[in-house]
Amino acid sequence: MPIPAPNLYPPFNIIRLSHAVFGVKDLAASRAFYVDTLGLQVTDEDEEHIFLRAMEERGHHSLVLRKDETSEIRSLAFKLFDEGELDKAHDWFKSKGHRVEWVERAYQGRTLRTHDCFGMPIELYFQMDRLPPIHQQYALYNGVKPLRIDHFNCFAQDVDTAVDFYNEMGFRVTEYTEDEETGRLWAAWTHRKGGVHDIAFTNGLGPRLHHTAFWVPTPLNIIDLCDLMATTGYVANIERGPGRHGISNAFFLYILDPDGHRIEIYCSDFQTVDPDLEPIKWDLKDPQRQTLWGAPAPRSWFEHGSIFQDVEPVESDLAATPIIAP
Amino acid sequence: MPIPAPNLYPPFNIIRLSHAVFGVKDLAASRAFYVDTLGLQVTDEDEEHIFLRAMEERGHHSLVLRKDETSEIRSLAFKLFDEGELDKAHDWFKSKGHRVEWVERAYQGRTLRTHDCFGMPIELYFQMDRLPPIHQQYALYNGVKPLRIDHFNCFAQDVDTAVDFYNEMGFRVTEYTEDEETGRLWAAWTHRKGGVHDIAFTNGLGPRLHHTAFWVPTPLNIIDLCDLMATTGYVANIERGPGRHGISNAFFLYILDPDGHRIEIYCSDFQTVDPDLEPIKWDLKDPQRQTLWGAPAPRSWFEHGSIFQDVEPVESDLAATPIIAP
Amino acid sequence: MPIPAPNLYPPFNIIRLSHAVFGVKDLAASRAFYVDTLGLQVTDEDEEHIFLRAMEERGHHSLVLRKDETSEIRSLAFKLFDEGELDKAHDWFKSKGHRVEWVERAYQGRTLRTHDCFGMPIELYFQMDRLPPIHQQYALYNGVKPLRIDHFNCFAQDVDTAVDFYNEMGFRVTEYTEDEETGRLWAAWTHRKGGVHDIAFTNGLGPRLHHTAFWVPTPLNIIDLCDLMATTGYVANIERGPGRHGISNAFFLYILDPDGHRIEIYCSDFQTVDPDLEPIKWDLKDPQRQTLWGAPAPRSWFEHGSIFQDVEPVESDLAATPIIAP
Amino acid sequence: MPIPAPNLYPPFNIIRLSHAVFGVKDLAASRAFYVDTLGLQVTDEDEEHIFLRAMEERGHHSLVLRKDETSEIRSLAFKLFDEGELDKAHDWFKSKGHRVEWVERAYQGRTLRTHDCFGMPIELYFQMDRLPPIHQQYALYNGVKPLRIDHFNCFAQDVDTAVDFYNEMGFRVTEYTEDEETGRLWAAWTHRKGGVHDIAFTNGLGPRLHHTAFWVPTPLNIIDLCDLMATTGYVANIERGPGRHGISNAFFLYILDPDGHRIEIYCSDFQTVDPDLEPIKWDLKDPQRQTLWGAPAPRSWFEHGSIFQDVEPVESDLAATPIIAP
Incomplete structure (x- = not known):
């Protein structure tokens, strides 16, 4: 288990x-x-x-x-x-x-x-x-209208170990992907603040930062951002999406900043404050866990991440790339 | 204070x-x-x-x-x-x-x-x-697509007393309306779960239940509900809105059920998990606290509420109806 | 007829x-x-x-x-x-x-x-x-993201006469309000370009311009505009809405410019290119013709309009204000 | 030319x-x-x-x-x-x-x-x-809330010939893709009713029906349809999108019916009633013409189409598949 x-x-x-x-x-x-x-x-x-x-x-x-x-x-x-x-x-x-x-x-x-x-x-x-509230200074809203930071997602060379460690600190697992063959965790989402995650871990060369997510009002703001980026020289920075995740049920877009740091634009996950909330288990072979609508993520999404200063990442002993839909 | x-x-x-x-x-x-x-x-x-x-x-x-x-x-x-x-x-x-x-x-x-x-x-x-999760059984989604209960709002004959009592139980005030002339609270929003409120109190004949709110995905779902109610015999049950609250910054609609119980359809407030979150103070004379866009609430909204069984409500010693924009 | x-x-x-x-x-x-x-x-x-x-x-x-x-x-x-x-x-x-x-x-x-x-x-x-197209220069989109002018609406002292005259010019009636008691037209919507109207007429002191409408992408853009106007000194310029019209089925907002010229922000009416499209008749006593959701328009909306240069408006011989919901 | x-x-x-x-x-x-x-x-x-x-x-x-x-x-x-x-x-x-x-x-x-x-x-x-209007019977709205048929798109073995023929019938070109090397048309969008197209033609084994499009209210309805199809056994029927087209500027989704007939769900193109509207030219090498946000279409989208009864399709003498982004 x-x-x-x-x-x-x-x-x-x-x-x-x-x-x-x-x-x-x-x-x-x-x-x-x-x-x-x-x-x-x-x-x-x-x-x-x-x-x-x-x-x-x-x-x-x-x-x-x-x-x-x-x-x-x-x-x-x-x-x-x-x-x-x-x-x-x-x-x-x-x-x-x-x-x-x-x-x-x-x-x-x-x-x-x-x-x-x-x-x-x-x-x-x-x-x-x-600082003083600005959430009702609507003249300042711009771009994707980001409301708050939502979560970090990190590559981990051993997700079981990550979950044990963060669980000790009180991070509670909301959803996870298990490799049915080995019984090991492939990925896990853990939270403190009552959403699907404050920090998630996914199998791979780690530790590296996979992405940092910001919460936005609605999927339409994400569509607006796509339109804006596509017509202001950032079309190549749109990496994946928009779409709906199976895991978290959130609407998402992944983009890359000028240094290659990946940002997720994110909305619509669910509330997880109940201490008896049951984690949801996904099978590594179910492609809908990544994108509910079935579209595969590009290879870069599984491979690229940001290095932490002075930390040499280590290969996972699970295969480094999950089954990607053809 | x-x-x-x-x-x-x-x-x-x-x-x-x-x-x-x-x-x-x-x-x-x-x-x-x-x-x-x-x-x-x-x-x-x-x-x-x-x-x-x-x-x-x-x-x-x-x-x-x-x-x-x-x-x-x-x-x-x-x-x-x-x-x-x-x-x-x-x-x-x-x-x-x-x-x-x-x-x-x-x-x-x-x-x-x-x-x-x-x-x-x-x-x-x-x-x-x-119960098993159904949030991804999209064929079940219907009507306004309600996601979760969000809060109660109660008439209280003495909001200062209510806030003191609920504060003792750990409810934290996120926003409040003060009557500048008397220095007394007119209304207060208090939370446990990290949103603007789990329970709010507003001055009036109390205790009575003003409304119960459900969270929905986006303002468009609220517009859909208005269209549906307006064309299925419920047009008279639409009491107020849709609109944006000043307090909470939420997008709202108030409707009445067949017994007159008021339901708020609600989305887009903000996260309040920080223990050092400063409450936002509103002046009773500021009509935008109720509706950011300026539209006044109907008189019924200030007066009508549901009785609790075996509890006789008591008049507030503050005036029972706030300044309503003309 | x-x-x-x-x-x-x-x-x-x-x-x-x-x-x-x-x-x-x-x-x-x-x-x-x-x-x-x-x-x-x-x-x-x-x-x-x-x-x-x-x-x-x-x-x-x-x-x-x-x-x-x-x-x-x-x-x-x-x-x-x-x-x-x-x-x-x-x-x-x-x-x-x-x-x-x-x-x-x-x-x-x-x-x-x-x-x-x-x-x-x-x-x-x-x-x-x-001029060159700019509809895909998304960095230019701002405010309510207006896409195109949609229609004029004019007060007419005699709507039957207006409809006869514009009909001669080929404007086709898509919807109209009839005063059942007198059998006379109260208001009519007439088009050339395939939407609900290019120009509409409503009974009252006329001729005066009631409003000019711009088409926008979705109701959410109208909500954004309300938020913006409410927090940039224009709250008093929001006159009516947002809401859904019964007539036209459009989602609307009415605002006043600094000179009092009324602008409608409008989307979601329907296509009317069929030459055999049957006009839809509404009863003057049906309050849902104005707002499907039942909210009454403010008195100013029935009374205020812009004067045409050098044209003295004339009173209608029908009552100047329709039945307004209480 | x-x-x-x-x-x-x-x-x-x-x-x-x-x-x-x-x-x-x-x-x-x-x-x-x-x-x-x-x-x-x-x-x-x-x-x-x-x-x-x-x-x-x-x-x-x-x-x-x-x-x-x-x-x-x-x-x-x-x-x-x-x-x-x-x-x-x-x-x-x-x-x-x-x-x-x-x-x-x-x-x-x-x-x-x-x-x-x-x-x-x-x-x-x-x-x-x-038939009587049902557009305000909101209880009937379901699924993607389709409002009207919008256009046909056909594979043509010779798009220049198609455009000449349909132009004779009064179909006006709004946008087109030209193969810069040969000077020949790769694809063209032609209209009668005042939108981007009533019928479009794209180079390929033809004549075949590429897709039939229905207009829907907003991009959020398309997202709702994706969620619904993904969780009711139709995930494999989602072929491409959602996304924004460069050509037409419309928001789109392509799905396949049980017989493989392709349906486009479509909204947000622009009005084209002006007789002097200038067609917009796109270069076959510009991948944003297909998806403004850069995501490539799957190969099936370029190859699969529906046969017309008793009409044997013919190969185009231009290459049958355009440059697809990697």
């Missing part, structure tokens, strides 16, 4: 995913993509950084772009319930033998930098500068 | 609102409304009851219709985290001197019946029969 | 409504409304004029704003099939004893200025400068 | 495409597809036929299913302006040496059966039984 029982009393309380820090080679090109095309709002910027938030977020940033020589991911960050939980997190990671470090992060309170079971850099904090 | 600090460590853990039990005079008429028109799914029915769930719910029921001589509300129910929390709730209500009673409820585990600060009947449970 | 048989072989061939020329007192205020808020595209402008087109139009203009001391309408214009039809139109109006005049109009070929049966100024032309 | 000047004064007046007659092997299977899944309305049926109309059509049928041993197309039909035009059509086809025949067709007046330049069977009539 591959899915552990949900850990309803975790050692510390993670509220939700919070933000990612992306290395990007050309801040202006990234700004054109994230601000002018997707419609994220700049909350601060200088020669080295752009801080972005989506329309309903009151925290200072949900995406940080950092000018760099390479396009590596610096960290994935999570918000904790309060300062006490942050200290508990520190002690827990330390007790596990993970590297722990208190770091300074602009616009954030005390921040713990550590890593997960694969060395993937994660940062935990409880306090971030709060 | 009218809003109490959020109680982040409440005496017991309510997960979310769960369901309501409505007295209805004519089950067939109610079935035509809720099943054939709105699209709720029947999970059980007999001569005396109809149990209903919405499309993404896995609990057995989110609305129970009970044939009765009168159209009174029997209870509003909430789901607790686990059995331990249910016992804690029992003790807390008892310690407050509230009537507490263990009751049998079909398809539910141990259920506590008690009442709130105004005598409004509430029921708490932790376990309900779980 | 109030509706004349359709005149399938009219004396000249009008293709469609083309454009209106509005007097406006403050070009900058009008520009903020039509360009920045609605999303019409400027095709030319100077100190005295702004020429506008919608996104799928290839003719140079469908709305001309002309700086003026008063907010009067200068003309409503129609496009003819070719030059021969224009000469036939000239002769027909002249033979009727109507004033006819060849006028110079920027970006247009030979233009005939004349008037209808009530003295309402109309202009006819066959050739206008053609 | 491949596009002929529009023939604005054709020998007879075709109003619009009207209907198709499909041979189908299993009426029950076809009924499940067209009625239960797509939502077309049955206007008559017996052991041998099902007559269907879409929601806003008042003519008796826009699709006729005829039980047969083979899945061949019996005819494509067009509606003429009046009886005089029908006689003119008869004489014109006869003068061209085409076979002409007056045939009896249920629910239609006098009907001319003839064929186009490739022998493709076409039928012309001016009168069909008119």
Whole structure:
């Protein structure tokens, strides 16, 4: 039985995913993509950084772009319930033998930098500068009208191990794909905030970041984004979709930023706050788990991901590419 | 300062609102409304009851219709985290001197019946029969395509008192209307599950149930419902909307069932899981708090509500009707 | 029988409504409304004029704003099939004893200025400068994403007379409201281009322009416009809607420009190209003819209209205001 | 120069495409597809036929299913302006040496059966039984909520010849694809009723019917249909899309009926009533002409089509498959 029982009393309380820090080679090109095309709002910027938030977020940033020589991911960050939980997190990671470090992060309170079971850099904090609401300043809405960051999806070289580790931290599995032949997990979606996922794992060369997702109002906003990207020089950046996922039931689009970081535009999954919510199991051989409507994902979608800084990814011992519909 | 600090460590853990039990005079008429028109799914029915769930719910029921001589509300129910929390709730209500009673409820585990600060009947449970997912059985989708119950809204004769009481139970205020002249609360929206509200209170003859809301996919489903109701004999049951609320930013429609119970069809509010989320304050004199687009609500919307069984409502000592735009 | 048989072989061939020329007192205020808020595209402008087109139009203009001391309408214009039809139109109006005049109009070929049966100024032309398509330049889409001008609606002091006159010109009635008591027409919708109307007439102090309509992609664009107007200082300019008309079955919103000219945002009527299409009759006492969902229009909607330059409107001998739902 | 000047004064007046007659092997299977899944309305049926109309059509049928041993197309039909035009059509086809025949067709007046330049069977009539409007009986709307038939698309072994022939009949080209190397037409879209096309031609083994299109309200209805088909056993019948066409700018989905007849679900093209509308030219090498967003069509889409009864298709002398994006 591959899915552990949900850990309803975790050692510390993670509220939700919070933000990612992306290395990007050309801040202006990234700004054109994230601000002018997707419609994220700049909350601060200088020669080295752009801080972005989506329309309903009151925290200072949900995406940080950092000018760099390479396009590596610096960290994935999570918000904790309060300062006490942050200290508990520190002690827990330390007790596990993970590297722990208190770091300074602009616009954030005390921040713990550590890593997960694969060395993937994660940062935990409880306090971030709060900004006035802008969700009713409709003149600011632009592009795909992004409302909030929704989830991370990571390649993992061993999804069973990932799920065990994140389950210990209280992430609850909502859906998963099992390889019927080996009985091993192929992919799993785990949440803290009451949606289908805050972070998901899929089998492959890992750890790498597969994508970061933003929630948008309706499928029509995704269609609008396709029209916009197709006619403003970004047609080659549309990688997959739009379509409906089997897993999560969400309406999706996958696009690539100028550095190749994959962004999912996402809406319409379901509420998962019940502690007794039963995970939904999918068979690796069912192509509708990926796209309910049957269209296959392109090969790049299974293979391409973003590297984490200073973390060498490792091959999975399961085959690296799932059955793709012909 | 009218809003109490959020109680982040409440005496017991309510997960979310769960369901309501409505007295209805004519089950067939109610079935035509809720099943054939709105699209709720029947999970059980007999001569005396109809149990209903919405499309993404896995609990057995989110609305129970009970044939009765009168159209009174029997209870509003909430789901607790686990059995331990249910016992804690029992003790807390008892310690407050509230009537507490263990009751049998079909398809539910141990259920506590008690009442709130105004005598409004509430029921708490932790376990309900779980049903297989149907959210991807698209052939079942019908009417407004209701996805899940979203919130209750109640008239309260004293909103300050209501907020204090529910805040003690851990309901966090997300938005509120203050009467600038008296400094008293006119209305407040409070949540457990991470949306704008699980339960809201508005000033008036109370306690009475103002409405019960169901979440739907997009505003277009609400437009579809208007078209359907307008051409199937329900045009007089469309009371207000569709429109955008200022408070909650949600897209809404208010309709009346055959017994006069008000249902809100609702989508597009925002995520509120952050424990440090700042409540948004609205002025009673700002008509956009009700309808962002400026259209006034009809008088019935301020005056009409459903009675709770065996609970005599009491006049508020604030004026009973707010400023209505001309 | 109030509706004349359709005149399938009219004396000249009008293709469609083309454009209106509005007097406006403050070009900058009008520009903020039509360009920045609605999303019409400027095709030319100077100190005295702004020429506008919608996104799928290839003719140079469908709305001309002309700086003026008063907010009067200068003309409503129609496009003819070719030059021969224009000469036939000239002769027909002249033979009727109507004033006819060849006028110079920027970006247009030979233009005939004349008037209808009530003295309402109309202009006819066959050739206008053609512009490159922009309907796939999605970065230009803005506001309500207006696609094309759809129709004019005019107050007429005698709708029977209006319908007879326009029917002679080949406008075909698609829907109409009859006052059952008098057997007279209350309102009528007449078309040339294959939709529900190019021009409609409604009983009242006339001739005056009731509104000019633009077609938009979907009801969601209308919701977006409401959100935008409500939060950018235009909330008082939202007069009626959004909603579904009974007549035309279109989804609508009525807004007022800074001079009080009424604009309808409109989509989803039906195709009417069949010459044997039966007009749909509505009873004046049926409130769903106006709003299928039952919501009444505000009094201003029945009373307010724009004056045509140098044309004194005349009271109708039918009552000036129809039955309004309470 | 491949596009002929529009023939604005054709020998007879075709109003619009009207209907198709499909041979189908299993009426029950076809009924499940067209009625239960797509939502077309049955206007008559017996052991041998099902007559269907879409929601806003008042003519008796826009699709006729005829039980047969083979899945061949019996005819494509067009509606003429009046009886005089029908006689003119008869004489014109006869003068061209085409076979002409007056045939009896249920629910239609006098009907001319003839064929186009490739022998493709076409039928012309001016009168069909008119049915009461149902476009406001919203309880009948189902499936993709089809509003009306929009166009036919045919494989032609020689698109230049097709365009010349249909242009003679007054079909006006709105968009076309030219093979830059040979200067020959690859595909062309031609209309009568004021949209992008009533009939289009694409290079290939011809004549064959590529698809028949129905117009629907919005892209969301197309998404709903995908969800429905994907979960009711029709996932393999979803062939291509949804997406935006470059040509026509329409939002589309291609599906296959149980006999392999291809249906396009279509919305959002543009109005083309101006006689001086300039055709838009696309280069065969531009993949965005097919899908604005860049996704390639599957090979089947270029190769599969429906045979016309008793018409042997002929290979094109241009290559049979265009450049497909990798």
